[in-house]
Amino acid sequence: xxxxxxxxxxxxxxxxxxxxxxxxxxxxxxxxxxxxVRRAPGHGLEWLGIMSPSGASATYAQNFQDRxxxxxxxxxxxxxxxLSDLRSDDTAVYFCARNPTGDATWFxxxxxxxxxxxx
Amino acid sequence: xxxxxxxxxxxxxxxxxxxxxxxxxxxxxxxxxxxQQKPGQSPALVVREDSKGPSGLRDRFSGTTSGNTATLTxxxxxAMDEADYYCQAWDKxxxxxxxxxxxxxx
Numbered sequence: 606x607x608x609x610x611x612x613x614x615x616x617x618x619x620x621x622x623x624x625x626x627x628x629x630x631x632x633x634x635x636x637x638x639x640x641x642v643r644r645a646p647g648h649g650l651e652w653l654g655i656m657s658p659s660g661a662s663a664t665y666a667q668n669f670q671d672r673x674x675x676x677x678x679x680x681x682x683x684x685x686x687x688l689s690d691l692r693s694d695d696t697a698v699y700f701c702a703r704n705p706t707g708d709a710t711w712f713x714x715x716x717x718x719x720x721x722x723x724x
Numbered sequence: 725x726x727x728x729x730x731x732x733x734x735x736x737x738x739x740x741x742x743x744x745x746x747x748x749x750x751x752x753x754x755x756x757x758x759x760q761q762k763p764g765q766s767p768a769l770v771v772r773e774d775s776k777g778p779s780g781l782r783d784r785f786s787g788t789t790s791g792n793t794a795t796l797t798x799x800x801x802x803a804m805d806e807a808d809y810y811c812q813a814w815d816k817x818x819x820x821x822x823x824x825x826x827x828x829x830x
Binding site: 652702713 | 754755757759808810817824
Protein backbone atom coordinates (compact mmCIF):
# COMPACT_ATOMS: atom_id res chain seq x y z
CA UNK A 606 0.00 0.00 0.00
CA UNK A 607 1.04 3.60 -0.47
CA UNK A 608 3.12 4.99 2.35
CA UNK A 609 5.57 7.69 3.32
CA UNK A 610 8.36 6.69 5.72
CA UNK A 611 10.38 9.40 7.44
CA UNK A 612 13.78 9.37 9.07
CA UNK A 613 14.19 9.18 12.83
CA UNK A 614 14.37 11.53 15.78
CA UNK A 615 16.87 14.37 15.66
CA UNK A 616 18.40 16.53 18.39
CA UNK A 617 20.27 19.71 17.49
CA UNK A 618 21.73 22.72 19.21
CA UNK A 619 20.52 26.24 18.42
CA UNK A 620 22.06 27.57 15.22
CA UNK A 621 22.58 24.12 13.71
CA UNK A 622 20.77 22.56 10.74
CA UNK A 623 18.70 19.40 10.38
CA UNK A 624 17.84 17.37 7.28
CA UNK A 625 14.88 14.99 7.33
CA UNK A 626 14.04 12.42 4.66
CA UNK A 627 10.68 11.11 3.46
CA UNK A 628 10.68 7.98 1.31
CA UNK A 629 7.63 7.18 -0.78
CA UNK A 630 6.56 3.70 -1.79
CA UNK A 631 3.55 1.81 -3.11
CA UNK A 632 2.42 4.43 -5.65
CA UNK A 633 3.56 6.25 -8.77
CA UNK A 634 5.90 8.88 -7.34
CA UNK A 635 5.49 11.33 -10.21
CA UNK A 636 1.73 11.65 -9.63
CA UNK A 637 2.01 13.42 -6.27
CA UNK A 638 3.57 16.53 -4.78
CA UNK A 639 5.20 16.23 -1.34
CA UNK A 640 4.54 18.83 1.33
CA UNK A 641 6.17 19.41 4.70
CA VAL A 642 4.07 20.35 7.74
CA ARG A 643 5.06 20.66 11.37
CA ARG A 644 3.33 20.70 14.73
CA ALA A 645 5.10 22.36 17.63
CA PRO A 646 4.06 21.69 21.24
CA GLY A 647 0.97 23.70 22.11
CA HIS A 648 0.51 24.80 18.51
CA GLY A 649 -1.41 23.67 15.46
CA LEU A 650 -0.31 22.43 12.08
CA GLU A 651 2.02 24.76 10.18
CA TRP A 652 2.84 24.42 6.47
CA LEU A 653 6.51 24.73 5.44
CA GLY A 654 6.38 24.18 1.70
CA ILE A 655 5.78 21.96 -1.33
CA MET A 656 8.18 19.91 -3.47
CA SER A 657 7.45 18.80 -7.03
CA PRO A 658 7.85 15.06 -7.69
CA SER A 659 10.62 15.72 -10.18
CA GLY A 660 12.59 17.54 -7.51
CA ALA A 661 12.98 20.43 -9.91
CA SER A 662 10.94 23.02 -8.04
CA ALA A 663 9.81 23.97 -4.56
CA THR A 664 7.66 26.69 -3.04
CA TYR A 665 8.22 27.69 0.56
CA ALA A 666 6.02 29.34 3.16
CA GLN A 667 6.93 32.96 3.69
CA ASN A 668 7.90 32.36 7.32
CA PHE A 669 10.55 29.81 6.31
CA GLN A 670 11.81 31.08 2.96
CA ASP A 671 15.25 32.04 4.19
CA ARG A 672 15.85 28.89 6.29
CA UNK A 673 14.27 25.91 4.50
CA UNK A 674 15.47 23.90 1.50
CA UNK A 675 13.52 21.05 -0.05
CA UNK A 676 15.13 18.64 -2.48
CA UNK A 677 14.12 15.39 -4.11
CA UNK A 678 15.61 12.28 -5.67
CA UNK A 679 13.06 10.66 -8.00
CA UNK A 680 15.35 7.69 -8.56
CA UNK A 681 14.99 6.73 -4.90
CA UNK A 682 11.51 8.26 -4.46
CA UNK A 683 12.84 10.26 -1.55
CA UNK A 684 12.31 13.90 -0.62
CA UNK A 685 14.39 15.87 1.84
CA UNK A 686 13.68 18.92 3.98
CA UNK A 687 16.55 20.86 5.51
CA LEU A 688 15.93 23.58 8.09
CA SER A 689 18.85 25.80 9.06
CA ASP A 690 19.67 28.25 11.86
CA LEU A 691 17.52 26.25 14.25
CA ARG A 692 15.90 27.91 17.25
CA SER A 693 14.20 26.44 20.29
CA ASP A 694 10.80 27.21 18.78
CA ASP A 695 11.64 24.92 15.85
CA THR A 696 11.19 22.02 18.26
CA ALA A 697 8.30 20.13 16.68
CA VAL A 698 7.16 16.99 14.95
CA TYR A 699 7.72 17.37 11.21
CA PHE A 700 5.49 15.52 8.74
CA CYS A 701 5.67 14.93 5.03
CA ALA A 702 2.37 14.48 3.20
CA ARG A 703 1.40 13.76 -0.40
CA ASN A 704 -0.96 15.78 -2.54
CA PRO A 705 -2.14 14.56 -5.97
CA THR A 706 -0.84 16.62 -8.87
CA GLY A 707 -3.28 18.61 -10.96
CA ASP A 708 -6.11 20.47 -9.24
CA ALA A 709 -6.27 18.33 -6.10
CA THR A 710 -6.16 20.35 -2.89
CA TRP A 711 -5.94 17.69 -0.18
CA PHE A 712 -3.29 15.54 1.56
CA UNK A 713 -4.33 11.91 1.60
CA UNK A 714 -1.29 10.14 3.05
CA UNK A 715 1.07 11.39 5.74
CA UNK A 716 4.41 10.19 7.02
CA UNK A 717 4.71 8.97 10.59
CA UNK A 718 6.42 12.19 11.70
CA UNK A 719 9.96 13.06 12.77
CA UNK A 720 10.61 14.61 16.16
CA UNK A 721 13.15 17.43 16.02
CA UNK A 722 14.33 18.83 19.34
CA UNK A 723 16.42 22.00 19.49
CA UNK A 724 18.14 22.38 22.83
CA UNK B 725 -1.21 36.59 4.42
CA UNK B 726 -4.43 34.58 4.28
CA UNK B 727 -5.79 33.23 7.56
CA UNK B 728 -8.55 30.84 8.56
CA UNK B 729 -10.01 30.77 12.06
CA UNK B 730 -11.39 27.87 14.10
CA UNK B 731 -12.83 27.78 17.61
CA UNK B 732 -10.22 26.39 20.04
CA UNK B 733 -12.57 23.80 21.50
CA UNK B 734 -15.93 22.12 20.99
CA UNK B 735 -17.70 19.73 23.36
CA UNK B 736 -20.39 17.20 22.47
CA UNK B 737 -22.26 14.37 24.18
CA UNK B 738 -21.88 10.82 22.84
CA UNK B 739 -24.36 10.11 20.05
CA UNK B 740 -24.97 13.78 19.33
CA UNK B 741 -23.87 15.84 16.33
CA UNK B 742 -20.69 17.91 16.56
CA UNK B 743 -20.06 20.93 14.35
CA UNK B 744 -16.71 22.63 13.88
CA UNK B 745 -16.42 25.85 11.89
CA UNK B 746 -13.62 27.38 9.87
CA UNK B 747 -13.84 31.01 8.75
CA UNK B 748 -11.86 33.04 6.26
CA UNK B 749 -12.34 35.75 3.69
CA UNK B 750 -14.19 34.30 0.67
CA UNK B 751 -13.47 30.80 1.97
CA UNK B 752 -16.48 29.50 0.08
CA UNK B 753 -14.60 30.19 -3.16
CA UNK B 754 -11.81 27.79 -2.15
CA UNK B 755 -11.82 24.03 -1.61
CA UNK B 756 -11.54 23.13 2.08
CA UNK B 757 -10.24 19.87 3.51
CA UNK B 758 -10.46 18.65 7.10
CA UNK B 759 -8.02 16.51 9.08
CA GLN B 760 -8.28 14.63 12.34
CA GLN B 761 -5.22 14.29 14.54
CA LYS B 762 -5.11 12.16 17.67
CA PRO B 763 -2.27 12.39 20.23
CA GLY B 764 0.93 10.81 18.97
CA GLN B 765 -0.50 10.16 15.50
CA SER B 766 -0.20 11.75 12.08
CA PRO B 767 -3.10 13.81 10.75
CA ALA B 768 -5.72 11.86 8.80
CA LEU B 769 -7.93 13.23 6.02
CA VAL B 770 -11.63 13.09 6.90
CA VAL B 771 -13.17 15.44 4.32
CA ARG B 772 -11.76 16.73 1.02
CA GLU B 773 -13.03 19.27 -1.50
CA ASP B 774 -15.50 20.75 1.01
CA SER B 775 -17.76 17.72 1.32
CA LYS B 776 -16.27 14.45 0.06
CA GLY B 777 -14.91 11.61 2.15
CA PRO B 778 -11.35 10.41 1.54
CA SER B 779 -12.56 7.60 -0.73
CA GLY B 780 -15.31 9.71 -2.28
CA LEU B 781 -17.91 8.08 -0.03
CA ARG B 782 -19.50 9.77 2.98
CA ASP B 783 -19.55 8.31 6.44
CA ARG B 784 -20.19 10.05 9.78
CA PHE B 785 -17.97 12.95 8.72
CA SER B 786 -19.40 15.52 6.34
CA GLY B 787 -18.53 19.04 5.27
CA THR B 788 -20.24 22.08 3.84
CA THR B 789 -19.18 25.57 2.83
CA SER B 790 -21.13 28.79 2.48
CA GLY B 791 -19.88 32.33 2.13
CA ASN B 792 -16.92 32.78 4.44
CA THR B 793 -17.43 29.63 6.52
CA ALA B 794 -16.71 25.93 6.13
CA THR B 795 -18.28 23.48 8.56
CA LEU B 796 -17.30 19.96 9.56
CA THR B 797 -20.16 17.90 10.93
CA UNK B 798 -19.69 14.65 12.83
CA UNK B 799 -22.87 12.62 13.18
CA UNK B 800 -23.40 10.16 16.04
CA UNK B 801 -20.22 11.32 17.76
CA UNK B 802 -18.28 8.56 19.52
CA ALA B 803 -15.53 8.61 22.12
CA MET B 804 -13.07 7.60 19.41
CA ASP B 805 -13.77 10.93 17.66
CA GLU B 806 -12.02 12.88 20.42
CA ALA B 807 -9.14 14.59 18.61
CA ASP B 808 -7.86 17.84 17.19
CA TYR B 809 -9.45 18.87 13.91
CA TYR B 810 -7.89 21.18 11.33
CA CYS B 811 -9.31 22.87 8.26
CA GLN B 812 -7.00 23.48 5.32
CA ALA B 813 -7.22 25.59 2.17
CA TRP B 814 -4.98 26.98 -0.54
CA ASP B 815 -4.32 30.65 -1.19
CA LYS B 816 -2.05 31.85 -3.99
CA UNK B 817 -0.04 28.62 -4.26
CA UNK B 818 0.44 28.32 -0.50
CA UNK B 819 -1.32 26.11 2.00
CA UNK B 820 -3.09 27.46 5.06
CA UNK B 821 -4.24 25.53 8.11
CA UNK B 822 -6.67 26.71 10.73
CA UNK B 823 -5.43 26.87 14.30
CA UNK B 824 -7.19 23.62 15.17
CA UNK B 825 -10.21 22.68 17.27
CA UNK B 826 -10.06 20.20 20.13
CA UNK B 827 -13.20 18.05 20.17
CA UNK B 828 -14.15 16.67 23.57
CA UNK B 829 -16.78 13.94 23.86
CA UNK B 830 -18.26 14.28 27.33
